[in-house]
Amino acid sequence: MFCQVQHTPDTIKVIRKATEAERKLYRVPLWIQGDDIPECCGSPMFFVGQIDDDRLCAEAPEGAKLWWHDGASFYVFTCSQCLECKAVGQQF
Ligand SMILES: [Zn+2]
Incomplete structure (x- = not known):
């Protein structure tokens, strides 16, 4: 908003x-399921960007038990203390 x-x-x-x-x-x-900010070095990580491409994850690799459907988004975060990166995936 x-x-x-x-x-x-x-x-x-x-x-x-x-x-x-x-x-x-x-x-x-723009969260699908709700806020899920990872922590690193004792603090919340900083949001870098969001991947919403609906074609990115539609095909599961051979042998996959689970896979993301085409309504998934991935949220990338980084730590301002050690530059660790983490991604959070959510789907409808
Ligand atoms: Zn860190």
């Missing part, structure tokens, strides 16, 4: 749904 601070600073009004450009500018993941 795109929000605007009102006359009193502790009041925020939701104006409209955020655009994709705004989500990228402010680095906000």
Whole structure:
């Protein structure tokens, strides 16, 4: 959501749904299942980007027991202390 601070600073009004450009500018993941921010070095990791390509994961590799369906998204995070990277996958 795109929000605007009102006359009193502790009041925020939701104006409209955020655009994709705004989500990228402010680095906000669009979660499918809910917030799932991983931790590293004792702190929440920083969101880097989101992969939503519905063709990316449609074909399971041979012998796969489980696989992501075409409604999956992957969220990439990094740690500002050690540069560890982690991805969180979610699907509908
Ligand atoms: Zn770390």
